[in-house]
Amino acid sequence: MIHVERLSKSFLDYRRGWVPAVDEVSFDCQPGSVYGLLGPNGAGKTTTLRVLSTVLRPTSGRALVAGYDVETQPEKVRANIGYMSASTGIYDRMSAWELVEYFGLLYRMPPEHLKARMETVFDWLQMNDFRDVLGGKMSTGMKQKVSIARTIVHDPPVLIFDEPTSGLDIMVARVVLQKIAELRDLGKTILFSTHHMHEVEKLCSRVAIIFKGRVQAEGEPAALLEEFGQPDLEELFFHLVERADLNKTPANQLD
Amino acid sequence: MWPLRWSIVWVIFNREVRDQLRDRRTLFMIFVLPILLYPLLGMGLVQFAASFEQKPRTVILVGAESLPDTPPLLNKDRTGFDPSLFDTPLEASRLIVALGDRKSSWGDPQTREIGLRGRQADLVVLIPESLKTNLETERVRPPLFYDSADEKSQNTYLRVREVLSRWNETIVAGRLKRDDKPESYTEPILPKAEDVAAPGQVGGSVWAKLFPFVLVMMSLTGAFYPAVDLCAGEKERGTMETLLISPASRGEIVMGKFFTVVLASIMTAVLNIISMGLTGWQLAGQLGMRGGGSGGARMAMGLASPSFVSTFWMLVILVPLSCFFSAICLALAVLAKSMKEGQYYMTPLYMVALPLIFLTLMPGIEINLFYSLVPITGVSLLLRSLIQGHYDVAWTFFIPVLLPTIVYGILALRWAVDQFKREDVLFRESERFELGLWIRHVLRDKGPLPSGGQALLCFVLMLTSAWFITQALGTSLDSLTLMAAGQAGFILAPPVLMSLLLTSSPRRTLRLTWPSGRYLALGIGLAITLNPLVRELGSYVDWLFPTSEAVKTILGGMMAKADNLWLALVLFAVIPAICEEFAFRGYILSGLETAYSRWSAILLSSLLFGFLHVLLSLFQQLFNATLLGIVLGLLAVRSKSILPGIVFHVMTNGLAVLLGSLGTSALAGYLFRPGSDGLFRAPILVVGAVASVGMLYQLWQTGSESDASFESKDSFRELVGTEGQG
Structure with missing residues (x-):
């Protein structure tokens, strides 16, 4: 591949x-x-x-x-592809949910499909308790999880x-x-x-x-x-x- | 990059706008600052004006006993001047008079001076003892002592002088009445001012200065901060790479960000203007109510808001200006690695923008076709005419300002997209910069042809050296040798030196190859057949924008100095042709060709060619030079040689000299339309036009079909060339 x-x-x-x-x-x-x-x-x-x-x-x-x-x-x-590095920043003024959604939209995922996929990803990474926390307020662990979620939201091969x-x-x-x-x-x-x-x-x-x-x-x-x-x-x-x-x-x- | 997927642009735009709305700094700059700033400024102004106006000033009057009884100078209580000498009692109350004795300290020159400097009084009037007795027979000049270094004292002096002059008038009026003479006896001529400005125009006078300035400045400022945040800030936070790896194309990313910046820029400008307008309106009301002096009323009228129509059109012209600024700011901001570095780019940006705006504050600068082409200045001048209510002028220049601004905006946007495609810009590592190392790098890692940036640098270098060389030569333009030397110095030297130093193949850069004969023939042919059209266009441009008589005399003088026809041909045809071709069709066009598509390169090089003529001689030549520049560029690109262009150029300039020297000879009568100043007869014009079109078509066709075969020949030539150098 x-x-x-x-x-x-x-x-x-x-x-x-x-x-x-x-x-x-x-x-x-x-x-x-x-x-x-x-x-x-x-x-x-x-x-x-x-x-x-x-x-x-x-x-x-x-x-x-x-x-x-x-x-x-x-x-x-x-x-x-999904690409992630340790230096990948996340937007300070966006919540976890918004950020992942933004990239899903950039990958042109249909809204319903995107929502279902995001629910799956958020469950898998156990991110539901900080869905609405802004990037600037997240801990390193949260940020890394958001980055992973962002990397795989479109389910790339x-x-x-x-x-x-x-x-x-x-x-x-x-x-x-x-x-x-x-x-x-x-x-x-x-x-x-x-x-x-x-x-x-x-x-x-x-x-x-x-x-x-x-x-x-x-x-x-x-x-x-x-x-x-x-x-x-x-x-x-x-x-x-x-x-x-x-x-x-x-x-x-x-x- | 194209076509753009607008849904993605929308997604990016949406995010960026939401992001900016969550940023406190942006909110403050766009919404809070204008709402707070202007009312505060207005309040300050009112307070300042009030405190300035209302403070009564103290005048010491020494020798009041020598004043005549009628007409009175002082009021009954002798605490101020007589109220009849003022427009309003309010004004009278602002001058307090204290009487001083001749024997007192105010009578003594030394202590008086100390008292005035110590601000114990604002002014001292010394009434001469002889005044009462001599008033009927001679002119009395009572001295007014004041301190012009102190503004308050200076103002008091002006007010007291006005009072004394009115007193003087009263005395004269009394005498006229006594001697039964009419008032016109002493003042036979009395000018009367009649202001024909419409109320709207008076309203424009203050606004016309402030409004374009604030609008342009704020649309620039409003674009700058978001642009830095959206590009440099995103790089700094490490999100840029993520965005670039998403499926959004560079064009889509730039457009999404661009629309965000445009929105911020327009919002900032509009809110500033609204806040400023409301404050001005408010202020006008307050000053109007205060009534008082005529100054207040005039100021109130001056601050009245511009009309609805002009406001609407101002907003229309604001949009392309904002787009232009936004694109420039984006392209600059993406160069920066961090927000901090982004801020550094603000100073050079403002250094360029401010003079272009300040130009509109200068008296005597009116909008014309030339200024309408200048970025920023054109828009500012148009805004000024709109506010002043000069709609006829504004309509004439609306399109000439709008179109170039849109074109500049598109160019700037293309630049921004190009910047976003450059790896070295997006992934710039901080590298230690050393001048020596960098120079070695430039000399070592040079390509066969110059880069686009180097081509533009060459143009700037030409202009700068032209400035210094003409300054050094001073006004000795009358010396023809110096003129020729100057041309070689500032037009020929930069491209030749730069191609020797900065390219590995100066020969290819300057197109120093022998062309095939057909291109030489086309060069000669086109120069002859285009000449009638060129002269026609020249005279049309001259009719639109007449050359001033003074300039004509100077030019005529220069031509007359070269009394020998051969000398004139060398000076005005051969030397300029060689210099300008090396520069524009050699170095600059080669550089632009590496950076842009062939047609953009030809167009841009001919525009630069036109601008050189504007800056170094007459702006009327802009049109001719630019159009001929396109023909010359096509000749150079197709023939891959500089020679056909030189031949064309020499012939075109030479024909101008030769035909000019015909005067009223028989040949002139045969060629030219009677009564016209050197314009060809209609049949010649038609034949010339048809032949030109034919030859241009030939030129267009031949080059494009044989491009492939030329390519291989060219690479062979290049090999030979580099071997020869090695």
């Missing part, structure tokens, strides 16, 4: 000229599973996800999301989570991860970026380790550990990072 093929994205930087933030990244995500993008900050995870959500245009390469090309059919892509737990306390993070697991079991295609190893271990059936804009290793976590002879993901991660540094082939000096 997500097919990424040699995707690259470069930015113009005053200091260094054109810098590739994402360099020839390829991977595939299947329905009913969570695909993990593991990497430190600045590795190119967010840029990759932004290209997949069509807000950035790829410099080269190709990506299909829910069967649509991100470059030629961006509207179709946007209609079929593909969900993209960009570090959805960063900066959250462990109680809220746990709820978010639980809900992602439940969505996976519903058959959604889920792309999930993080820099927490244990989240990958818990959720992901496949993982790509990204560093300096390139995929350093890709596959099922257990198979990767075996291939590189590392005891756990954390060791594997540092091993790959060191190897990339030693090779002295940082992405921006290639080509």
Whole structure:
């Protein structure tokens, strides 16, 4: 449901000229599973996800999301994905109900259908006690739930989570991860970026380790550990990072 | 982006309006501030006027014993001036007279000065001892001591002077009566003012100044704050990305926000005007009731509200202005990363807008076709005519103001949508800015062609250097060499330097390629066949907006200096043609082509070409230059070379010089209509028009069908070009 093929994205930087933030990244995500993008900050995870959500245009390469090309059919892509990140803000002067309804309307859901769907979502996330609380007055946990509700209100087949737990306390993070697991079991295609190893271990059936804009290793976590002879993901991660540094082939000096 | 799904625009608009209505700052700016501000200002004004008027002033009169008995200067109690010397008893009561002795401190020059400066009295009148005795025989000049540095003392001086002058009149009247002479004996000429202004127009005088100013300012202010909140604020709170990932297109998002800002802008302006109008009306009533001086009544009339008709039309013209401001504010606001950064953009915006509004406060500036094209100024001047009740003027210029304002609004809106499509604008990371680094970046990461922004920068650079160079040359415009050097300096130098420094392919930028012969032929042919039409248009424009005689003399003088025909051709045809073509069809058009569609680029470049002529020579040339700019742009784009344009340009200017030098020769009589100032005979005109249309059609057709084949040739040429440079 997500097919990424040699995707690259470069930015113009005053200091260094054109810098590739994402360099020839390829991977595939299947329905009913969570695909993990593991990497430190600045590795190119967010840029990759932004290209997949069509807000950035790829410099080269190709990506299909829910069967649509991100470059030629961006509207179709946007209609079929839900995107959530930890930094996703919610409107201060809108209540939980209003905000979710707003996005439902933007997805052009018919009013009756939207209302029924919202009731289901609000029940599922246990949000009924703060339906009418304004965004500015919500706790972090409430805000995260509203964000999840907003992400799935139109019941998209593909969900993209960009570090959805960063900066959250462990109680809220746990709820978010639980809900992602439940969505996976519903058959959604889920792309999930993080820099927490244990989240990958818990959720992901496949993982790509990204560093300096390139995929350093890709596959099922257990198979990767075996291939590189590392005891756990954390060791594997540092091993790959060191190897990339030693090779002295940082992405921006290639080509 | 198009077509827009209006249901989505509506959903976004709905949310944004609801959001703004829940924002206390917006509510305060739009609703509360105007309702509170003007009544408070009005109250302050009334209080101020009252306190200013009613305070009695103290006059010390020294030497009252020397005053004649009739006619009386002082009242019976000697505590004030005689009431017959004032219009109303109220006014008389505002001047209190205290008598002083010649021997007292008020009689002594030094202590008198100290007393006045110490504000113990506002004025001292010293009646000379000789007054009573000499009044019949000579002119007496009683000194009035006052302190002009003190406003109260200054005002008292004016009032006492008025009193003394009336006393003087009374004395003269008494003498005339005594000697049995008519009043006209001393004052044979007495002017009488007859004001023909209709009551509505008098009402407009105060309003006409304030109203456009407040209306324009408030529609800008009302647009600015919501725009910043809707764009920069949304980025700051992290909701922008969510919105961009929703299925709403960028166009729909911009339109939803745009209508919200327009609504806020119009609401702010209208509420301000209503509040201001009501306060003025109220104030007029109060001042009118006070009656008192004629000043109050005049002021009351001046504050009377404008008529219903003018108010209606003012609201009509306000809508496109609000749209224009809203689009500009949106485009600026989306550049900002945070609300705080958004506020920084306010100063430059107001710096540009304010002079355009203040222009309308200057005396002698009346609306004309040129001002109607200037953004903001046109609308302000139109508003002024509407308030003054000059409906005939207002109707004439209503469409000329409305249309450009709508066009500017659409352009600004397109700009805003473009901004919303730019990744670097939407996801701008804070990057450390260093001038050196940035310059290296600009020089290193340059493309083969200039960007749209660089093209506009080039134009601005041309204007700025033109200003400084003409200032430096001073009034020595009579020197022809300097004129030529100036043209090369401010028209040729910026595009050439910029293409050498900022593009990797100056040759392609400036279109330095050899064109195929047919385009040269078309250039020559069109210059000849279009000439009769150009002259016709020129004379029509001159009839609409006559050139002043003074300017004509200067121009004639310049032409006469180049007594040699060849020199004139070089100066007025060859040099300007080369300079202007390099600039407008070279650098600027190439840059605009990378940023906009081909036709927008041609149109925009010819508009800039027209504006250059307005700013550097005569605004009458705007029309000719713009239209010829389109032909020149088409020639350049189709031939991919600068040469046909130069040939066309040289020929057009050259023909003007040559035909001008014909004078009354036989050839002139053969070519021109008798009695006309150099206008061709009708058959020549028709042939020229038909031939021009034919050739323009050719130009249009040939280029578009062979675009593909040219493309490949062009890329080959480009390869050769870059190799040659490398």
